[in-house]
Amino acid sequence: MKRNSFLFVIFLFCCPLFGLGQTTGHINTIVIDAGHGGKDPGASGKNSKEKNIALAIALKTGMYIENNFPDVKVIYTRKTDRFIPLHQRAKIANDAKADLFISIHCNANNSSKIYGTETYVMGLHKSQANLEVAKTENASILQEEDYMVRYEGFNPNSPEAYIIFSLYQHANLDQSLNLAAKVQKQFKERVGLRDRGVYQAGFLVLYQTTMPGILVETSYLSNAKDEKYLLSKEGQVYIASAIYRAFKEYKLEYEKNLQTQPPVISDKPENKLTPNVIFRVQIASSSKDIRGHRKFKDLGNIFVYKHRGMNKYCIGEEKNMKSATDLKNTLRKKKFKDAFIVAFLDGERISIDRAQEMLKK
Numbered sequence: 001m002k003r004n005s006f007l008f009v010i011f012l013f014c015c016p017l018f019g020l021g022q023t024t025g026h027i028n029t030i031v032i033d034a035g036h037g038g039k040d041p042g043a044s045g046k047n048s049k050e051k052n053i054a055l056a057i058a059l060k061t062g063m064y065i066e067n068n069f070p071d072v073k074v075i076y077t078r079k080t081d082r083f084i085p086l087h088q089r090a091k092i093a094n095d096a097k098a099d100l101f102i103s104i105h106c107n108a109n110n111s112s113k114i115y116g117t118e119t120y121v122m123g124l125h126k127s128q129a130n131l132e133v134a135k136t137e138n139a140s141i142l143q144e145e146d147y148m149v150r151y152e153g154f155n156p157n158s159p160e161a162y163i164i165f166s167l168y169q170h171a172n173l174d175q176s177l178n179l180a181a182k183v184q185k186q187f188k189e190r191v192g193l194r195d196r197g198v199y200q201a202g203f204l205v206l207y208q209t210t211m212p213g214i215l216v217e218t219s220y221l222s223n224a225k226d227e228k229y230l231l232s233k234e235g236q237v238y239i240a241s242a243i244y245r246a247f248k249e250y251k252l253e254y255e256k257n258l259q260t261q262p263p264v265i266s267d268k269p270e271n272k273l274t275p276n277v278i279f280r281v282q283i284a285s286s287s288k289d290i291r292g293h294r295k296f297k298d299l300g301n302i303f304v305y306k307h308r309g310m311n312k313y314c315i316g317e318e319k320n321m322k323s324a325t326d327l328k329n330t331l332r333k334k335k336f337k338d339a340f341i342v343a344f345l346d347g348e349r350i351s352i353d354r355a356q357e358m359l360k361k
Helices: 002-013 050-068 086-095 128-143 159-167 173-191 224-231 233-260 321-333 352-360
Strands: 029-034 073-076 100-107 117-122 195-201 213-220 277-286 303-307 310-318 340-345 348-350
Touching (some): 050 100, 050 213, 050 233, 086 100, 100 233, 117 173, 173 195, 173 213, 213 224, 213 233, 224 233, 277 352, 310 321, 321 340, 340 352
Parallel strands (some): 029 073, 029 100, 100 213, 117 195
Antiparallel strands (some): 277 310, 277 340, 303 310
16 A cells, blocks of 8 residues: 555656646636546446436536637537546646636435535545545546556555545635535525535546636435436536536636736735836645655745645746746746746735736836
């Protein structure tokens, strides 16, 4: 087991483990992931398979977004009953530089009495029940022929393998939690489904994405009433509509807030004559102190600042956007593919727009 955990550490550092957040003022692209598919049926009920219901709801959700937000590009990890490896699902989202990732699933339990909806974000499980959900969804890798090589010995059925997730925290946690809460609210208030809450757990498909993402467990196929609702056309329409409404609320809120508020509001007064504005390039985010990691070797001085409980790691101290952009491009060639520019005023982070406006004045 120790060998497996060590190998998985190597795997993590070969993946885009540092989610770096959205950098534009609009949500232009969303990836909708229908869980399982093909040779991987997922959970099963008496009359249903998770892969079929997840696909139906995913396609309906995407259709609602496309019809109501024609400016938003909707990308599906699958539109038919076919098997897509977990790492490829994340790659689809990362390659598209998506602003959001929504993975749609159905739940199951040994007890037929458990029912209701749950939405997950990337993180460390805090209960055995959450771990079991992650183990079930991550077990999809067992359907991949090269999973022992691809995932460096990670065993989705071993509780010890999930300890590694305690070392890292997705940089997009706040945004993911916000979207997840909105989904659960819609399920409860608009659809009338039981709200079982928002949780964190170690899902590989979320871990490898570099944008805010959630995994929605739409209800329990092991519960007769839930299964009947999930199988019904009405149920699928209402559930897809709820996810769409949560997306709509999140999108409008996100874009409004980004336009009107800086990421961090400084309590220090601005010096309008000689504003001390600098630009840095953010390359990583973690809940732990990882300044000594080999990934940062030969990068020089690392600037670390705290934001929403996370350590944010930056390079550079540039006086203008051009030099910051040059530095960003250089770092992206050094395997920091998601590096992006952040601005500071007297050591406090501010929005890029605000920084540029101050320099113009």
